[in-house]
Amino acid sequence: MVLRLEWKKMTMLALTAALILPWAGAGLQKARSEACPADAVLTQECELKLIALTFDDGPRRSTTTELLDGLAQRGVRATFFLIGEQVPGNEDLLRRMDEEGHQIGIHTYDHVMLTGLNAADFSAQVDRTRTVLKNALGHNDFLLRPPYGMVDDGVKRRAGCPIILWSVDPEDWDDKNTDRIVEHVVSRAKDGDIILLHDIYPTSVEAALRIVDALHQKGFYFLTVDELAAQRRLSLKAGSTYLNFYP
Numbered sequence: 001m002v003l004r005l006e007w008k009k010m011t012m013l014a015l016t017a018a019l020i021l022p023w024a025g026a027g028l029q030k031a032r033s034e035a036c037p038a039d040a041v042l043t044q045e046c047e048l049k050l051i052a053l054t055f056d057d058g059p060r061r062s063t064t065t066e067l068l069d070g071l072a073q074r075g076v077r078a079t080f081f082l083i084g085e086q087v088p089g090n091e092d093l094l095r096r097m098d099e100e101g102h103q104i105g106i107h108t109y110d111h112v113m114l115t116g117l118n119a120a121d122f123s124a125q126v127d128r129t130r131t132v133l134k135n136a137l138g139h140n141d142f143l144l145r146p147p148y149g150m151v152d153d154g155v156k157r158r159a160g161c162p163i164i165l166w167s168v169d170p171e172d173w174d175d176k177n178t179d180r181i182v183e184h185v186v187s188r189a190k191d192g193d194i195i196l197l198h199d200i201y202p203t204s205v206e207a208a209l210r211i212v213d214a215l216h217q218k219g220f221y222f223l224t225v226d227e228l229a230a231q232r233r234l235s236l237k238a239g240s241t242y243l244n245f246y247p
Ligand SMILES: [Zn+2]
Pocket: 056, 057, 107, 111, 147, 148
């Protein structure tokens, strides 16, 4: 019950923030001015499209810092699914994410598949990471992204929070080809997509920032997962899985 109330409260906060922030953000101004001439009648094509950038497997000091710098320059917020064992020594990076409006989630303690685990092993991956994040940040409202997107009934039952998958995956870990990653995402991006990237590769960080610039030109506005769900009037439920937030 406590958990449910926390989620409800958080969703209300996110809804309030999401309704206000997009219309005041510098990123939005840039997106609108480039997508639509100032004197254009606002048509469907000129309407803003909303999208969420998500990053797995961090934090990694060098690449995550570079990414945060680039996102800050562009006024863009994203969602980071973190590995618990990589948090010690990087707590300042987590606090920076928090302060700059990014959302933080759990990606297990040392990147294992969660399907088929017993309660104790699941807890050692998810609850342990939740505690690590809570100790670094002082709040406890983290989403879960299971490694490899692997979900079964046990994962849903034990998650204790919404489970966030994705709808656009350029497999940036594979060839680490920045041009290909950018093309894959930009050519497929739709209103409501959740994009999966990894902020542990310099090529993915470069691709992410180029994706932001290209999608700004096409009238997209970047939100965190919670903000995007709130814009779609969705109240995220613990144990439910979400692949996208299409209108
Ligand atoms: Zn991963």
